[in-house]
Amino acid sequence: MSAITAAHISKSFGEVRALQDVSLSVEHGELFGLIGPDGAGKSTLFRILTTLLLADEGEASVAGHPVVKEYKKIRRKVGYMPGKFSLYQDLSVQENLTFFATIFGTTIEANYELIQDIYVQIEPFKTRLAGKLSGGMKQKLALCCALIHKPEVLFLDEPTTGVDAVSRKEFWEMLQRLKEKGIAILVSTPYMDEAELCDRIALIQHGKILQTDSPARLRTSYTHPLYAVKAADTYRLLKGLREAIYTRSVLPFGGFLHLSTRDIMDPEQIKNDLDRKGFSNIEIKKIEATVEDVFLELSETDELKTATR
Numbered sequence: 001m002s003a004i005t006a007a008h009i010s011k012s013f014g015e016v017r018a019l020q021d022v023s024l025s026v027e028h029g030e031l032f033g034l035i036g037p038d039g040a041g042k043s044t045l046f047r048i049l050t051t052l053l054l055a056d057e058g059e060a061s062v063a064g065h066p067v068v069k070e071y072k073k074i075r076r077k078v079g080y081m082p083g084k085f086s087l088y089q090d091l092s093v094q095e096n097l098t099f100f101a102t103i104f105g106t107t108i109e110a111n112y113e114l115i116q117d118i119y120v121q122i123e124p125f126k127t128r129l130a131g132k133l134s135g136g137m138k139q140k141l142a143l144c145c146a147l148i149h150k151p152e153v154l155f156l157d158e159p160t161t162g163v164d165a166v167s168r169k170e171f172w173e174m175l176q177r178l179k180e181k182g183i184a185i186l187v188s189t190p191y192m193d194e195a196e197l198c199d200r201i202a203l204i205q206h207g208k209i210l211q212t213d214s215p216a217r218l219r220t221s222y223t224h225p226l227y228a229v230k231a232a233d234t235y236r237l238l239k240g241l242r243e244a245i246y247t248r249s250v251l252p253f254g255g256f257l258h259l260s261t262r263d264i265m266d267p268e269q270i271k272n273d274l275d276r277k278g279f280s281n282i283e284i285k286k287i288e289a290t291v292e293d294v295f296l297e298l299s300e301t302d303e304l305k306t307a308t309r
Helices: 042-049 072-079 091-101 112-125 134-147 165-179 215-220 234-243 267-276 291-308
Strands: 004-012 016-024 031-035 056-060 078-081 154-157 184-189 200-205 206-215 224-229 247-253 258-260 283-286
Touching: 004 267, 016 031, 016 042, 016 056, 016 184, 016 206, 031 154, 042 056, 042 078, 042 154, 042 184, 072 078, 072 215, 078 134, 112 134, 112 165, 134 154, 134 165, 154 165, 165 184, 165 283, 200 215, 200 291, 206 291, 215 291, 224 234, 224 267, 234 247, 247 291, 258 291
Parallel strands: 031 184, 031 200, 078 154, 154 184
Antiparallel strands: 004 016, 004 056, 200 206, 224 258, 224 283, 247 258
């Protein structure tokens, strides 16, 4: 049995449809990413799966228990780390850990092997108030508290938002080690680069799952020719490429534009066209699609389908 199963989950708040027919499954020992921007429905799904919110339609189970009928059993078997730091800021690091261990009828020592890698990093600050910790240390403390009772399933709702790059990297390294212990991990994030660190991902937008697969298979599903293009005047370049007859789509990606064309082209052909239009300092190269390219392509297709209904 899968560690997490959601089947045709829908949820509305008034006229806003937060989730629309969402289905997914997460296996034991799997690191599964729910990838999408703010407002896509990630937190709503998390709250349903962690028994904090009732779905309007559909069914779900976590750790072998249905989320409605056996919610008390689920709460003993899951760890939940919300996006906003929610521990007791006027308690010390050690007091927070002891408090959460006591709630679950255990001790820090009983499950120390599970949190050891994280605990050794926060132990030097164990007498410091949680509210006085840095963002990275708050993150590690919250993860320790979520793991203190040795859960079967771990829910992490945008855990790296607002955290520095080094702490983000360390956090994902911790998750890789945790999944090796057989824990099922469902993590949500708006960061497309973090999607590459998951075993499988579900791309979500406007409450709908656009596609679910491994990051590698999602990238190879993008079959259109793709090029990274750069020139002196980015705004004019964007406008010029959107007007070009060979263009399927063009979108900003950092300092470059990602240009998808209708047919395979030699980069020199595109460069010559831009030369004729008066662009300077042109850089162009053929590239492989990223998860973000796939997400934007699927989002655009979904919006077109919705608009034509």
